[in-house]
Amino acid sequence: MRQRQPQPQPQRPDHHGWADEGYGAVADAFARNYADFPELGSAVTVHVAGRKVVELWGGIADERTGRPWQSDTLVPVFSCAKALVSLSAHLLAQQGRLDLDAPIATYWPEFARHGKEAITTRMVLSHRAGIPVLDASPSFAEIAAWTPVVRAIEEQSPLWEPGTTHEYHGHVFGFAIGEVIRRITGRTPGAFFRSTLAEPLGLDAHLGLPTTELPRLARLAEAEGRRPMPGPEHLLTRIVTMNGALVFPGLDEPHGWNDPDLHAIELPGAGAVASATGLSATLAAAVTGLGDAPPLLTPTTIADATRELTSGPGFLGFDMGARWSSGFLLPSPTFRPMLSPTSFGNDGAGGQFTFADPTTSLTFAYTTNRMIGHADPRANNLIAALG
Numbered sequence: 001m002r003q004r005q006p007q008p009q010p011q012r013p014d015h016h017g018w019a020d021e022g023y024g025a026v027a028d029a030f031a032r033n034y035a036d037f038p039e040l041g042s043a044v045t046v047h048v049a050g051r052k053v054v055e056l057w058g059g060i061a062d063e064r065t066g067r068p069w070q071s072d073t074l075v076p077v078f079s080c081a082k083a084l085v086s087l088s089a090h091l092l093a094q095q096g097r098l099d100l101d102a103p104i105a106t107y108w109p110e111f112a113r114h115g116k117e118a119i120t121t122r123m124v125l126s127h128r129a130g131i132p133v134l135d136a137s138p139s140f141a142e143i144a145a146w147t148p149v150v151r152a153i154e155e156q157s158p159l160w161e162p163g164t165t166h167e168y169h170g171h172v173f174g175f176a177i178g179e180v181i182r183r184i185t186g187r188t189p190g191a192f193f194r195s196t197l198a199e200p201l202g203l204d205a206h207l208g209l210p211t212t213e214l215p216r217l218a219r220l221a222e223a224e225g226r227r228p229m230p231g232p233e234h235l236l237t238r239i240v241t242m243n244g245a246l247v248f249p250g251l252d253e254p255h256g257w258n259d260p261d262l263h264a265i266e267l268p269g270a271g272a273v274a275s276a277t278g279l280s281a282t283l284a285a286a287v288t289g290l291g292d293a294p295p296l297l298t299p300t301t302i303a304d305a306t307r308e309l310t311s312g313p314g315f316l317g318f319d320m321g322a323r324w325s326s327g328f329l330l331p332s333p334t335f336r337p338m339l340s341p342t343s344f345g346n347d348g349a350g351g352q353f354t355f356a357d358p359t360t361s362l363t364f365a366y367t368t369n370r371m372i373g374h375a376d377p378r379a380n381n382l383i384a385a386l387g
Contacts, residue, residue, distance in 0.1 A: 014068060015058030017043075023054050029385040030056045033378045038223050040370035041069035043276035044382050047284040049361040050291055055277060061218040061369065072204065074273050075218040075367045076257050078348030079170075081272030083279070084193050084207055085177050086125060086305070086327025086346075087286050087296070091196075094301045097184050100125070100326065104176070107183040114157040123162055124169060124176045125327040126309035130158030131176065132167045133235060137243035140255045144265040146188065149175045160315055166324070167315035170239040171246075174269025177327075190266040201285050201293070204278030207271065209263040217273065218369040219258055220251050220350070226373055235316060240270070249349070249371060270348070279365035283345070283356040287363065302358055306330065306344045329355075337380055339387065353379035362386070 012031065019027045026044065033039050041059035045052060061069045092098035098107070100122040105112035111119070116131070123129040134152045142148035153176055159167075169176075178189035185192050190207030197203055206213070229237050232244055240248045246267075250256040263273050274282075281290060287302065289295040297305070310324035321334030328344040329336055336347055338355050339362065345355025350371030356363045364386070366379040 012058060014060075015056070017056035017058075017071070018054075019056065020053040023386070025385040026054050026382055027056055029381045030058070033381060034059065036381075037372060037376075037378055038370055039368065039378070040221055041073070041218055042366065042368040042370075042378070043069065043071070043073065044364070044366045045275075045277040045280040046386065047280050047288070047290075047363045050284045050288045050293070052277070052280075057276070063219065063221050069218065069369075070216070071277070072216055072275050073218050073367075074204070074206075074209070074213060074216045074275050074278075075352070075369055076220060076263065076348075077272050077274050077279065077352040077354075077367060078350065079270045080274065080279060080346045080348040080352050080354055081174060081207060081268055081270055082327055083282065083346040083354060084205060084272055085174055085181075085189050085268045087282065088181055088189060088193050088197070089121060089125065089177055089327065090301055090305045091296055092181065092184060093304075094297060098180065100304075104180055107180050110154045111179075113154055116156070116158060116162070119158070119162045121177065121180055122309070122326050124173060126324050127166045127169045127173070127314075128163050128310060129169065129176070130160045130162045131156050131172050132159065132169045132315070133172065133238045134243065138245055140245050143242060143245055143267070144261075146175075146266065150179050153179070165315050166310045167235075168239060169269070171242050171267065171269040172239075174267060174271075178266070178268045188266055189268040197282070197285065197296070201281070201290055203282050203285065205272060205274035205282050207268050208266045209260075209273045211260070211264065213273075214260055214263075216275075217260075217263070220249075220369050220371055222249055222251060223370055223372045226371065251371075272348075274365075274367070276365045276367040279354040279367070280363045283354060283363040283365075287356045287358050288361045299358075306342065337383060339383065347379075351376050351378055355383075 043057035046054035136152035286296045306325045313319040323330040331338040339357040340359045342359045343357040347353045351368045354365040
């Protein structure tokens with residue numbers, strides 16, 4: 001077994017973990033994040049060629065009780081869920097079971113209503129389908145039941161001609177792709193990911209958290225001065241709250257992001273729960289293989305999954321600097337810098353981030369429970385330490 005060489009570790013009694021030789025700068029950056037930001041608890045894991053080279057964790061998992069962060073602490077990772085769903089879709093495409101460029105109605109006939117006949121799975125993956133939000137306002141119970149949201153998608157008309165522009169599809173992304181997965185496999189996306197990937201490979205990532213895992217869940221906290229969301233009628237607010245059925249950030253409100261009932265249901269667009277090691281290992285399983293296991297995706301599939309399809313100003317008219325492929329964020333100096341032009345990943349509200357770099361066979365994940373702001377610099381500082 002490869003020896004882990006001693007490296008400079010975070011100089012705090014509540015920081016733990018290790019870094020292989022050559023990765024000590026990541027440990028230093030991890031410690032600096034606690035000095036430079038109101039960090040509460042966090043973790044970072046790096047794999048190279050499917051083997052862990054960095055695993056660091058520290059701070060507090062629950063500010064109310066002082067419970068410390070552990071190596072296997074779970075945290076809501078919000079839209080990093082899109083990595084799990086997109087990986088599942090590309091795996092089905094590689095197996096010949098899903099044609100990403102065929103109309104969704106090929107697999108889900110009831111979808112072909114109200115101008116959606118030509119919408120493809122790839123259009124949803126790249127946020128170009130024209131259905132970023134629903135006209136319907138399903139309740140929390142209806143969201144948890146899955147089928148009412150599927151019926152609302154069937155009755156939805158596109159906000160623009162599909163394929164002509166883009167806007168972040170938030171939660172609809174997960175339900176639309178998830179229903180395609182269900183129609184093909186007979187399993188909801190969370191069940192498919194769990195039975196096909198997570199359980200066989202030991203991936204600590206979840207779409208629908210079992211109650212047995214709740215003791216490992218970190219409690220989210222907000223940093224002071226976070227920019228408030230626009231009003232409830234604004235399209236962006238409607239996208240991230242499903243027309244008010246969910247709250248954001250609303251951590252401690254009913255069905256807020258510290259509510260175990262929320263984490264128990266499948267929210268495959270923005271409701272994953274994972275550890276940092278679980279996220280990094282998920283992308284490692286896809287790109288390089290874990291340990292001696294072969295990679296899940298072929299180079300051809302990865303190349304198809306990471307072609308840029310979306311960038312620039314969208315339907316709302318502003319440009320945040322994000323670049324999208326079929327389900328994944330691509331490197332952007334103004335939004336999410338990564339290691340090389342071939343990198344791809346996903347981020348989540350409050351600072352969560354994961355990416356893979358096929359050029360260097362490296363995968364990375366950072367998780368935190370102090371929500372500072374979209375694309376804040378904490379993960380970027382750790383990535384810079386890898387360069």
